[in-house]
Amino acid sequence: MSGMTPIVKVVARIVGGFVFLFGCYVILYGHLSPGGGFAGGAVLAAGFMLLRLAFGTTAKQEKSTSISSSVFESTGGLMFLLIAILGLFVGGYFFANLFPSFGTPGLLVSAGSIPLANIAIAIKVGAAVISVFVLLASTKYIFKE
Amino acid sequence: MKIFPVLLIAIPLGAAFLVPICFKIWRRLAEIITGLAVAAVLALSVYLALFLPAGQPLVYLFGNWPIPIGIMFVVDKLSAFMLVVVAILVFLSYVYATKYMDHFTGPGKFYTLYLLMLVGMLGVVMTGDLFNMFVFMEIAAIASYALVAFGTEPEELEAGFKYMVMGEIASLMILLAIAFIYAGTGTLNLADLSQAFAVMDKTPGFYFVLVLLVFGFSLKAALAPFISWLPDAHPAAPAPVSALLSGVLVKVLGIYALARVIFNVYGFSRASDPLVLNVFVILGLASIVIGGLLALRQKDYKRLLADSTLSQVGYIVLALGIGNEFALIGALAHILSHALGKGLLFLTAGAVEYRVGERDLTKFSGGLGKQMPWTSLSYNLGALSVAGMPPFLGFFSKLFIILGAVQAGMIIPAVVAGLFAVVTLGYLLKITNKVFWGKEGVKGIKEAPFVMVLAMVCLVALLLGGGVFFFWLKPNLLQPAADVLLQGVKYAEIVFRIGAGG
Numbered sequence: 126m127s128g129m130t131p132i133v134k135v136v137a138r139i140v141g142g143f144v145f146l147f148g149c150y151v152i153l154y155g156h157l158s159p160g161g162g163f164a165g166g167a168v169l170a171a172g173f174m175l176l177r178l179a180f181g182t183t184a185k186q187e188k189s190t191s192i193s194s195s196v197f198e199s200t201g202g203l204m205f206l207l208i209a210i211l212g213l214f215v216g217g218y219f220f221a222n223l224f225p226s227f228g229t230p231g232l233l234v235s236a237g238s239i240p241l242a243n244i245a246i247a248i249k250v251g252a253a254v255i256s257v258f259v260l261l262a263s264t265k266y267i268f269k270e
Numbered sequence: 271m272k273i274f275p276v277l278l279i280a281i282p283l284g285a286a287f288l289v290p291i292c293f294k295i296w297r298r299l300a301e302i303i304t305g306l307a308v309a310a311v312l313a314l315s316v317y318l319a320l321f322l323p324a325g326q327p328l329v330y331l332f333g334n335w336p337i338p339i340g341i342m343f344v345v346d347k348l349s350a351f352m353l354v355v356v357a358i359l360v361f362l363s364y365v366y367a368t369k370y371m372d373h374f375t376g377p378g379k380f381y382t383l384y385l386l387m388l389v390g391m392l393g394v395v396m397t398g399d400l401f402n403m404f405v406f407m408e409i410a411a412i413a414s415y416a417l418v419a420f421g422t423e424p425e426e427l428e429a430g431f432k433y434m435v436m437g438e439i440a441s442l443m444i445l446l447a448i449a450f451i452y453a454g455t456g457t458l459n460l461a462d463l464s465q466a467f468a469v470m471d472k473t474p475g476f477y478f479v480l481v482l483l484v485f486g487f488s489l490k491a492a493l494a495p496f497i498s499w500l501p502d503a504h505p506a507a508p509a510p511v512s513a514l515l516s517g518v519l520v521k522v523l524g525i526y527a528l529a530r531v532i533f534n535v536y537g538f539s540r541a542s543d544p545l546v547l548n549v550f551v552i553l554g555l556a557s558i559v560i561g562g563l564l565a566l567r568q569k570d571y572k573r574l575l576a577d578s579t580l581s582q583v584g585y586i587v588l589a590l591g592i593g594n595e596f597a598l599i600g601a602l603a604h605i606l607s608h609a610l611g612k613g614l615l616f617l618t619a620g621a622v623e624y625r626v627g628e629r630d631l632t633k634f635s636g637g638l639g640k641q642m643p644w645t646s647l648s649y650n651l652g653a654l655s656v657a658g659m660p661p662f663l664g665f666f667s668k669l670f671i672i673l674g675a676v677q678a679g680m681i682i683p684a685v686v687a688g689l690f691a692v693v694t695l696g697y698l699l700k701i702t703n704k705v706f707w708g709k710e711g712v713k714g715i716k717e718a719p720f721v722m723v724l725a726m727v728c729l730v731a732l733l734l735g736g737g738v739f740f741f742w743l744k745p746n747l748l749q750p751a752a753d754v755l756l757q758g759v760k761y762a763e764i765v766f767r768i769g770a771g772g
Contacts, residue, residue, distance in 0.1 A: 195290050202287035210280060212333065219276040220333040 128181030137179035144172035155243040156236035162246025169247065170254035177262070187263035194256040201249025208242050271321070274314050275330045275343040275396050278353070279389060282307045286385035293378030301368055304381040311388065312361045315353035322350050324750040329398070329769045337769045338462045344398035344765055347750035352395040352526055355606050358732065359517045359613045360388050366617055366725035367510040370624060374508060380420060387413035387514065391522045398765065400451065400458040404444055407490070407523050411437050414519055418507045429506035436499040440489035447482035450475070461765035464535045468759060483531055484549070491524020493587060494556030497580050501564070504579065505572030505629070509620020512572060516579040517613035521605050525586055529755060532590070537759035540593035540678065550591030555686055557584025562690045565697040571619045571629045571705070574697060575612065581690065582608045582656065588683060589671040597674025598752040599744065603667035607655060607736065611664055614652035614729040621645045621718035621726070622705060631701065636708030641715045646706040648726040653702065655733045657695035663736035
């Protein structure tokens with residue numbers, strides 16, 4: 126598919142980067158401000174959708190996205206589980222804080238293992254939302270085959 | 271042993287996330303990982319059930335936060351008993367599914383959902399926090415919606431959608447109740463909540479929240495007025511999943527949660543609040559009668575079994591409502607015997623469907639007993655157990671429920687429970703008559719594959735063993751689990767004492 130009109134493409138090209146940047150901001154500052162892994166992951170997925178809708182896609186592209194998003198989704202889940210299990214070895218308890226006295230409270234580098242957990246959740250949620258989108262968008266290719 | 275509750279969640283959850291990746295590498299690897307995870311869960315839960323000392327629950331604090339702040343797992347004898355019930359059936363269904371799922375596409379997705387459903391059920395059973403219970407409940411429920419619609423035939427998609435709508439209404443009610451509880455008490459920890467409820471004014475709002483919770487859990491358990499989804503949803507799933515849905519999912523999401531909240535958090539008992547418990551007696555009796563009568567008229571193999579589930583779940587709730595020691599032992603024994611028995615019957619339905627490709631009883635001409643002797647034998651023995659014939663486990667569970675009713679002076683429930691045991695035998699023998707007995711009808715049908723027969727025969731052996739060794743089962747598994755329900759709000763004291771001690 127060739128996507129939408131040149132106007133949409135130009136605007137999406139400019140806005141797309143900002144959407145991704147904002148998504149990363151929401152994820153990384155999740156422990157300090159409203160937001161976090163879930164919201165940030167959804168914003169990242171929205172940026173992806175914006176570009177996909179504006180520039181169009183092919184059946185081959187949809188298929189590879191669907192595979193990689195399912196792999197990323199599992200990776201995010203495994204990362205979160207790994208953080209929880211590492212707590213078992215570091216602090217002696219499942220989900221124990223990995224870096225209890227690292228960083229300054231209120232600054233970006235703080236809050237122990239929570240930012241790491243946020244990143245894992247962002248990967249998981251972003252990939253899941255993208256795979257739902259790809260499934261809905263690629264239905265017509267599946268039925269054509 | 272302290273780390274076991276965490277392992278029980280982490281192993282199947284990790285396996286669930288590994289399966290989609292490994293499936294892309296080698297098809298059988300996903301199956302092997304699932305098998306290892308399920309076997310590990312079975313081993314851990316059997317160990318917990320046998321060696322956990324009574325009155326000394328395991329309390330695991332996540333991240334070592336003190337009790338009302340953090341999330342915790344509490345594994346007492348009741349949780350351990352439920353863990354074993356879930357683990358046995360999940361393991362045997364897995365053994366069965368390795369062959370049965372061959373003619374479905376996308377086994378990678380199947381095993382992921384299967385493991386996630388397992389994680390949800392284990393979490394509901396072990397958690398000591400109301401909101402955490404809700405989250406695990408949703409994990410199990412959402413995985414089961416997808417599994418019901420796994421065949422993606424129009425009928426299955428419709429059943430899955432209907433199941434999802436009804437299930438989410440139930441979840442919404444539970445979530446609403448949780449919101450009210452949090453607004454009113456400021457805590458969601460079950461033990462803490464139990465102490466907060468004890469000193470609370472019994473305002474209409476208090477009872478409104480109770481009604482919301484009972485409504486939500488009853489819908490999840492498909493009690494009498496809320497039955498419409500179950501006879502659609504359970505038959506539509508692949509057979510090993512049907513066995514899990516009817517065998518353990520309704521009991522974990524509905525009955526276990528209900529029993530835990532009613533007996534250990536609210537602290538109701540027959541002596542102090544007969545009115546509340548009488549509601550369960552009525553709900554249970556209505557389920558027994560409606561489910562039994564629906565099953566008598568049913569013409570579809572799996573739908574008949576699903577209707578029978580309604581009736582048998584009614585027995586468990588009736589026994590919880592009676593609420594004395596005999597009845598509670600009966601309720602727990604019935605959870606075990608019905609999980610194994612109905613699981614077995616659904617597996618036989620799958621075996622017949624696998625070989626014959628038919629579920630409509632009017633289209634069978636009988637005689638499968640000669641061609642599929644093991645399936646036929648398993649079905650007949652399982653049907654005898656579900657109907658409550660000695661020497662199977664089902665006999666003792668119904669016997670204890672009726673004994674409890676008589677002891678509490680409730681003659682009508684006892685008579686209805688006894689009468690509908692006969693009705694149960696009636697509708698289950700209908701399948702024996704139409705499918706397995708009689709002269710050979712269709713030629714050239716073989717016995718089901720070995721692993722499927724193996725799973726069914728194991729379940730028969732467990733039912734028979736449970737009945738013969740009931741004198742061992744009762745003091746070692748059932749009695750301590752019933753004591754947890756009977757101790758009422760002392761649950762909170764014990765949890766706080768052990769949680770503070772580390």
